[in-house]
Amino acid sequence: MHRFANPSRFLRLSAAILPWSTAACVCLLVVGLYFALVASPPDYQQSETVRIMYVHVPAAWMAMGTYAFLALASATGLIWKHPLADLTAKAAAPIGASFTFIALATGALWGQPTWGTWWVWDARLTSVLILLFLYLGYMALWNAFDDETRAARAAAILALVGIVNLPIIKFSVEWWNTLHQPASVLRIGGPTIDPSMLLPLLLMAGAFLFYFVTILLLRIRLELAGRKLRTVQFNRARASLRGTT
Amino acid sequence: MTRKRRRLYMVAAGVTMLGIAAALVLNAFQDNLVFFFSPSELAAREITAGQRIRVGGLVEEGSIERQADSHTVRFTVTDTARSVRVVYSGMLPDLFREGQGVVVQGSLGPDGVFSAEEVLAKHDENYMPPEVADALQKAGHWQKGGGT
Amino acid sequence: MDALNHYLAMGGYWQFVWPAYAIAVVVLVALLVGTLRAVRANEAAVAALDRERPRRRRSARDGELQ
Numbered sequence: 001m002h003r004f005a006n007p008s009r010f011l012r013l014s015a016a017i018l019p020w021s022t023a024a025c026v027c028l029l030v031v032g033l034y035f036a037l038v039a040s041p042p043d044y045q046q047s048e049t050v051r052i053m054y055v056h057v058p059a060a061w062m063a064m065g066t067y068a069f070l071a072l073a074s075a076t077g078l079i080w081k082h083p084l085a086d087l088t089a090k091a092a093a094p095i096g097a098s099f100t101f102i103a104l105a106t107g108a109l110w111g112q113p114t115w116g117t118w119w120v121w122d123a124r125l126t127s128v129l130i131l132l133f134l135y136l137g138y139m140a141l142w143n144a145f146d147d148e149t150r151a152a153r154a155a156a157i158l159a160l161v162g163i164v165n166l167p168i169i170k171f172s173v174e175w176w177n178t179l180h181q182p183a184s185v186l187r188i189g190g191p192t193i194d195p196s197m198l199l200p201l202l203l204m205a206g207a208f209l210f211y212f213v214t215i216l217l218l219r220i221r222l223e224l225a226g227r228k229l230r231t232v233q234f235n236r237a238r239a240s241l242r243g244t245t
Numbered sequence: 246m247t248r249k250r251r252r253l254y255m256v257a258a259g260v261t262m263l264g265i266a267a268a269l270v271l272n273a274f275q276d277n278l279v280f281f282f283s284p285s286e287l288a289a290r291e292i293t294a295g296q297r298i299r300v301g302g303l304v305e306e307g308s309i310e311r312q313a314d315s316h317t318v319r320f321t322v323t324d325t326a327r328s329v330r331v332v333y334s335g336m337l338p339d340l341f342r343e344g345q346g347v348v349v350q351g352s353l354g355p356d357g358v359f360s361a362e363e364v365l366a367k368h369d370e371n372y373m374p375p376e377v378a379d380a381l382q383k384a385g386h387w388q389k390g391g392g393t
Numbered sequence: 394m395d396a397l398n399h400y401l402a403m404g405g406y407w408q409f410v411w412p413a414y415a416i417a418v419v420v421l422v423a424l425l426v427g428t429l430r431a432v433r434a435n436e437a438a439v440a441a442l443d444r445e446r447p448r449r450r451r452s453a454r455d456g457e458l459q
Contacts, residue, residue, distance in 0.1 A: 043375075044373055044377070047406065048403040051410050120365070160256065164264055193371070215425060
């Protein structure tokens with residue numbers, strides 16, 4: 001694993017992946033949007049509002065997936081002191097927060113015409129709102145410390161504490177009565193969604209996944225350059241301090 | 246290696262303890278985490294008249310009764326075992342229909358009729374085009390609104 | 394024209410369907426643009442620092458992590 005700790009090796013690897021992940025994202029997005037907005041049928045109950053699902057559900061999946069990824073990277077940083085792991089987790093946080101925000105906003109726009117309300121405090125909606133606050137808290141914690149090592153440790157601990165929220169989000173619709181309906185795709189017994197609607201959903205989910213990969217690679221580059229800048233500036237300040245005394 | 250292993254165990258133990266603690270807390274607050282009670286759960290509890298609660302279930306087929314002034318509607322919410330009669334005046338959500346899931350918020354009157362201030366539609370996890378729904382229904386494989 | 398209007402109306406739900414897509418697009422594009430800008434700014438700053446410093450003084454430690 002430490003083979004990828006070397007930033008220049010990471011940069012070479014990311015430069016090789018980046019064009020492919022970008023192309024995959026664009027292709028899936030174009031085909032996915034065509035099926036989501038044009039070539040898929042309306043739902044027998046909800047008619048055209050079902051099209052909101054094709055952004056809402058991929059965003060919600062990726063919001064949770066990104067958090068699992070962030071927590072895993074944080075644990076790697078905490079346990080093995082892997083120098084890239086903390087930066088990877090830090091790079092993933094704004095992406096996850098964006099996905100969570102999209103899931104919440106599109107959910108409100110879907111809830112109003114179908115349920116008759118923008119928002120309710122049921123277990124599913126509340127636990128996803130907590131997920132957004134976990135992302136924001138994680139990002140705030142990184143900025144709360146001057147010392148990067150301490151910031152990384154504090155943020156990683158928060159990320160690991162927050163992982164209990166993931167099963168709560170996933171199973172909230174089964175454990176408790178919620179207004180939100182149970183899972184349609186990732187469930188025992190197979191999807192309860194017609195193939196003509198499952199296709200755009202999966203295409204859009206793929207587009208969101210490759211969007212995540214692309215932005216993640218770019219943001220790790222950003223964090224690496226940022227860390228290098230801080231190191232150079234710190235060394236300079238120290239050198240000039242030594243020079244004056 | 247030993248220090249790394251120790252950190253690994255500490256993290257694993259921490260997350261496990263946290264998980265157990267969260268499970269206990271969630272179990273203790275079960276009643277506050279449910280968004281609504283089913284008619285059966287409602288019957289099993291002491292609900293004083295006028296207490297604000299939410300009841301959820303299916304709108305019983307053929308139970309919808311619209312008043313002459315057209316704003317007031319009466320219907321029955323059922324979980325197939327027990328049912329509650331509901332009276333409501335106001336806008337109904339688009340997905341409100343017989344055989345579909347619904348959550349009503351309001352209070353139980355002394356006569357046992359639930360007077361709702363808000364009616365929310367709850368849809369199930371089935372998604373399909375109208376033609377497929379019709380075909381399934383014709384074939385008798387599946388009943389509209391069988392979910393929740 | 395009628396067909397287009399019919400399509401855009403989304404069965405009477407246009408005011409929910411289109412904003413949902415618009416929000417997703419705005420958020421994802423904003424994150425992409427913000428990320429690209431920040432990457433460029435940071436990497437330009439690193440390059441400027443590298444240029445400022447004479448090659449020989451560039452210690453291995455500077456480029457290394459931690």
